[in-house]
Amino acid sequence: MALKIISWNINSIRARLSHLKKILRTYNPDLICLQETKVTNEKFPKEKIKSLGYEFFYLNGIPSYNGVSIISKIKADNSGIIEWCQNNDGRHISILLRNLTLHNIYIPAGGELPDPKLNQKFKHKLKFLDELISWSTSKTFKKTIICGDFNIAPFPEDVWSHKQLKNTISHTEIERQKLIDLQKSGFWSDIIKERIKSTDNLFTWWSYRSKNFKINNRGRRLDHIWISEDLKKNIIGVKIIDYTREWEKPSDHVPIFVEIKF
DNA sequence: ATGGCAAATTGAATTTGA
Numbered sequence: 001m002a003l004k005i006i007s008w009n010i011n012s013i014r015a016r017l018s019h020l021k022k023i024l025r026t027y028n029p030d031l032i033c034l035q036e037t038k039v040t041n042e043k044f045p046k047e048k049i050k051s052l053g054y055e056f057f058y059l060n061g062i063p064s065y066n067g068v069s070i071i072s073k074i075k076a077d078n079s080g081i082i083e084w085c086q087n088n089d090g091r092h093i094s095i096l097l098r099n100l101t102l103h104n105i106y107i108p109a110g111g112e113l114p115d116p117k118l119n120q121k122f123k124h125k126l127k128f129l130d131e132l133i134s135w136s137t138s139k140t141f142k143k144t145i146i147c148g149d150f151n152i153a154p155f156p157e158d159v160w161s162h163k164q165l166k167n168t169i170s171h172t173e174i175e176r177q178k179l180i181d182l183q184k185s186g187f188w189s190d191i192i193k194e195r196i197k198s199t200d201n202l203f204t205w206w207s208y209r210s211k212n213f214k215i216n217n218r219g220r221r222l223d224h225i226w227i228s229e230d231l232k233k234n235i236i237g238v239k240i241i242d243y244t245r246e247w248e249k250p251s252d253h254v255p256i257f258v259e260i261k262f
Numbered sequence: 263a264t265g266g267c268a269a270a271t272t273g274a275a276t277t278t279g280a
Contacts, residue, residue: 063270
């Protein structure tokens with residue numbers, strides 16, 4: 001059988017519930033990984049999603065901000081949370097589904113100023129990446145997918161202007177290098193990059209601060225789906241569902257999609 | 263260390279995002 005998986009930084013599940021339902025109805029994914037749910041586990045709107053055929057909820061939420069979840073049609077055999085940087089700040093949830101492992105990760109944004117000495121948020125982001133690299137290096141991944149909002153656009157073509165953004169957090173040299181190191185450390189395949197035609201849109205995020213995002217197209221590729229080597233032969237297709245950015249009151253991130261033989 | 267917008271929380275102003 002085939003498994004359909006979506007990853008999406010929804011920027012508040014409660015503010016975006018109608019959009020979530022639309023995506024679930026249209027793409028009918030087996031699993032959806034959300035980031036920035038901005039809700040505690042108690043207040044997570046489970047009942048409104050169950051009616052669409054999603055019975056299983058794996059939640060790591062905190063009040064007000066951050067928060068990740070995996071919503072599933074299929075019952076997982078196990079689930080877990082890793083606390084990189086020991087902050088209990090709702091940035092990871094994973095499930096084991098038969099022999100497949102899925103990690104949903106929300107890497108810190110890192111604030112404004114790209115100097116870890118002056119900006120604690122950037123320091124946190126770099127430390128989080130270092131801990132991810134240690135974790136990834138220490139294991140041999142089989143049938144594993146890691147996805148989420150990584151908050152880094154690793155390659156020059158992953159931003160609207162490499163020149164203008166090379167000193168902006170999400171595209172600085174040190175972050176890009178760490179993300180590439182992370183990718184190498186687990187032999188991960190960046191399947192969105194590998195599978196999307198060069199003529200198609202690569203971006204997954206456009207700032208709210210630009211009125212006509214479609215016209216100047218100042219986007220970035222911050223959201224990622226990576227797979228372990230042994231799954232490469234199983235990929236059926238990938239997609240960036242970018243038209244959601246044109247909806248009324250959208251998330252600033254758009255969903256990314258993979259279909260995989262399972 | 264431009265300004266621009268959006269959501270949550272608390273109660274018009276602040277924090278967070280990137």
